[in-house]
Amino acid sequence: xxxxxxxxxxxxxxxxxxxxxxxxxxxxxxxxxxxxxxxxxxxxxxxxxxxxxxxxxxxxxxxxxxxxxxxxxxxxxxxxxxxxxxxxxxxxxxxxxxxxxxxxxxxxxxxxxxxxxxxxxxxxxxxxxxxxxxxxxxxxxxxxxxxxxxxxxxxxxxxxxxxxxxxxxxxxxxxxxxxxxxxxxxxxxxxxxxxxxxxxxxxxxxxxxxxxxxxxxxxxxxxxxxxxxxxxxxxxxxxxxxxxxxxxxxxxxxxxxxxxxxxxxxxxxxxxxxxxxxxxxxxxxxxxxxxxxxxxxxxxxxxxxxxxxxxxxxxxxxxxxxxxxxxxxxxxxxxxxxxxxxxxxxxxxxxxxxxxxxxxxxxxxxxxxxxxxxxxxxxxxxxxxxxxxxxxxxxxxxxxxxxxxxxxxxxxxxxxxxxxxxxxxx
Numbered sequence: 001x002x003x004x005x006x007x008x009x010x011x012x013x014x015x016x017x018x019x020x021x022x023x024x025x026x027x028x029x030x031x032x033x034x035x036x037x038x039x040x041x042x043x044x045x046x047x048x049x050x051x052x053x054x055x056x057x058x059x060x061x062x063x064x065x066x067x068x069x070x071x072x073x074x075x076x077x078x079x080x081x082x083x084x085x086x087x088x089x090x091x092x093x094x095x096x097x098x099x100x101x102x103x104x105x106x107x108x109x110x111x112x113x114x115x116x117x118x119x120x121x122x123x124x125x126x127x128x129x130x131x132x133x134x135x136x137x138x139x140x141x142x143x144x145x146x147x148x149x150x151x152x153x154x155x156x157x158x159x160x161x162x163x164x165x166x167x168x169x170x171x172x173x174x175x176x177x178x179x180x181x182x183x184x185x186x187x188x189x190x191x192x193x194x195x196x197x198x199x200x201x202x203x204x205x206x207x208x209x210x211x212x213x214x215x216x217x218x219x220x221x222x223x224x225x226x227x228x229x230x231x232x233x234x235x236x237x238x239x240x241x242x243x244x245x246x247x248x249x250x251x252x253x254x255x256x257x258x259x260x261x262x263x264x265x266x267x268x269x270x271x272x273x274x275x276x277x278x279x280x281x282x283x284x285x286x287x288x289x290x291x292x293x294x295x296x297x298x299x300x301x302x303x304x305x306x307x308x309x310x311x312x313x314x315x316x317x318x319x320x321x322x323x324x325x326x327x328x329x330x331x332x333x334x335x336x337x338x339x340x341x342x343x344x345x346x347x348x349x350x351x352x353x354x355x356x357x358x359x360x361x362x363x364x365x366x367x368x369x370x371x372x373x374x375x376x377x378x379x380x381x382x383x384x385x386x387x388x389x390x391x392x393x394x395x396x397x398x399x400x401x402x403x404x405x406x407x408x409x410x411x412x413x414x415x416x417x418x419x420x421x422x423x424x425x426x
Contacts, residue, residue: 027364030295034305034334038312041264041338046192048365051183054175056236056342057193063169065186068159073100073128076154080136080143081113084151090390092142098279099124112145123155130154150265162186170340172238197235197339199285199309200227200259202242204252205268205318210244223392224269224316224323230266231327234426235335247271253283260287260308263348264339266401267331268320273302280304280315288313296363296406300387319389325366328425346424349402350416351379357411359404368398371419381417398422 025033025305046060075081082093091115099105101120109115109126117123117130132154135147162168168186175191184192205365208222209215222244232239240263245255252271259266271280272292284290290306290313299322314331316323336343351371359365368384381402384394400419404411411417 005171019269024296026296029304030293030297031279031330031333033291033293034330035337037306038334038338041197041340044195047195048190049193050190050287051180052287052420054180054183054193055177055233056192057175057196058236059171059173059175059338060192060194061171062167063183063188063191064164065164065166065168065285067162067186068161068164069162069357070156070158071186073158074101074156075119075123075130077132079117079121079132079154080114081117081124081130081155082109083111083127084129085111086114087145087149087151092139092144095143097124097140099154099179117397119212119336122284128152128155170342172340174336174339174343176339194340197237198240198263199232199237199335200242200266201225201232202255202259202264202266202268203244204268205248206243206246206248208244208270223320224318227320227324227392228267228269228327231324231332231425232335235332235339237335237339241366252280253287256287256308257279258281260311263311265312265335266308267316267327269312269316269323272315273317282315284308284313284323284402290315295330297325297329298363298365299387300330302407303330305322317389321368321395322389324395327400329366332425346420348418348420349379349400351381351402353402353411353413353420354380354382355413355416356413357383357402357417358406359408361407361409364406366401367404368394369400369402369417369419370398370399371421379419381419399404 016170018315043167049057070229086093091112093112095116096109096113097105098116100118104122105115105124107124111122115124115127121403129149129151130149130153131145131149133143136143137146152191155195168182173179203222203225207219209219211221229239229241242255245252256266281292288306288308290304292304295302295303299319301319303326304313305315316326333345335422349371357367367387369381370384371379371381373379379399383402384397386394402423
């Protein structure tokens with residue numbers, strides 16, 4: 001299910017400057033333009049990655065199971081194995097042996113006989129059903145069933161989880177923790193993974209200082225670089241930090257040129273809003289093909305995208321929340337495409353609003369929100385308060401983003417709202 005609503009791409013003349021002379025893109029249109037210019041990376045020899053280091057890596061090809069899992073019919077619980085024909089009789093079953101996990105019983109159970117089995121033990125020859133140990137009446141070396149059973153109950157079949165030769169994980173999958181367990185269950189010590197995407201990250205602005213520095217008059221700490229790097233780390237890419245670049249055209253051009261030569265993608269924050277874009281436009285024209293656009297979204301309206309040399313380039317706004325929103329809803333899916341990852345968009349949940357949300361039709365709004373169920377299990381959503389694009393605290397407090405559609409107007413109390421959990425992006 002798409003979490004990005006469609007729009008009509010109407011221009012917003014109130015923005016002024018060069019942006020007003022080009023139609024404003026809807027979020028869907030912006031995503032189409034970005035992905036159209038960013039095909040997946042060309043094929044390259046895969047990395048053979050140890051299973052312990054494979055979390056988040058993208059599979060280079062399909063993985064076929066080399067064995068059946070389980071390798072044998074086995075007991076699903078501790079109990080007694082016997083032939084299902086005994087279910088039709090009331091006679092006691094005589095215990096003739098014990099089968100342990102990893103130590104099969106070597107004999108053959110005849111009619112009227114039972115074998116003590118532990119969970120995971122290979123089903124003894126001649127048996128096909130297991131009665132749990134708590135559901136028998138045992139006297140010396142015989143048992144009577146104290147419950148009703150169906151033939152084959154409490155038995156796991158060979159290949160029930162995975163059949164030998166079956167595709168267990170498709171190429172393009174970004175590996176999760178359960179996938180690593182699945183790979184380990186068939187004996188894979190390494191996996192073929194696509195090379196990690198190399199992504200450069202930098203912030204622009206002479207007023208910015210890194211944490212740990214001393215602030216002068218009018219200066220602020222740079223938070224965007226650290227937020228971006230954290231979100232990039234969750235994608236499993238290789239991050240190259242180019243720090244803070246002051247508002248110096250020569251310095252900015254040199255850093256962008258250097259960053260693009262070393263990476264597959266480059267993300268900067270700041271320097272793409274109205275007025276600032278004129279400053280950077282000449283630099284980008286010399287370095288590559290970069291388009292400056294306004295996107296009908298809030299927060300995150302100004303955006304630059306294209307290529308610098310062979311590297312994909314994303315120029316994000318400078319406000320902290322706008323950086324996060326544009327990354328999550330526009331840059332992240334583009335990077336996944338570059339990585340060759342086949343990953344669906346996070347699923348949107350429907351909740352009812354606990355408050356009035358102001359909204360103008362003609363743009364998609366992403367409001368920081370808290371999603372909680374009531375006592376009946378129905379989901380309700382409220383905002384975290386001020387939705388200013390510089391209020392980073394609101395993003396820290398939120399557990400979800402309320403996505404208000406392009407054509408949608410104000411939201412009344414009780415109205416349905418589309419929400420996506422922030423944990424869905426991890």
